[in-house]
Amino acid sequence: MKDIIVSVMVAILAVAVVWSSPSLAEEVKKGRGMNMPTFADFDLNGDGKMTEDEFNKARSERIAKRAKEGRKMKNLANAPSFGDIDTDDDGSVSPEEFAAHQAEHHSKMHKKKH
Secondary structure, eight states, rough: OOHHHHHHHHHHHHHHHHOOHHHHHHHHHTTOOOOSHHHHHHTTTSSSSEHHHHHHHHHHHHHHHHHHHHHOOOOOOGOOOOOHHHHHHHEEEHHHHHHHHHHHHHHHHHHHHH
């Protein structure tokens, strides 16, 4: 139980750091940073967890939509797998796991730019 509480607190802290970041605010003003999907985009049945089937379906739909819009999809080969996001290996992704992954991804992308 203690491990779960610590994991949730770390995820919440990571999200707070990302969203309080002035650089993120600048990216949003420039029209970037708004393209990252939300947990709700992947939790297709709204039950509060994302299964691998939901992940694959939502990702496929997102890729198809972006391709139809003519967007470049560089780094698609580097996209995380379901297993990369399901850090506790329980077969589903919680909102906290998703938020922690998004925060980590944003942090890595920001470091590459600077």
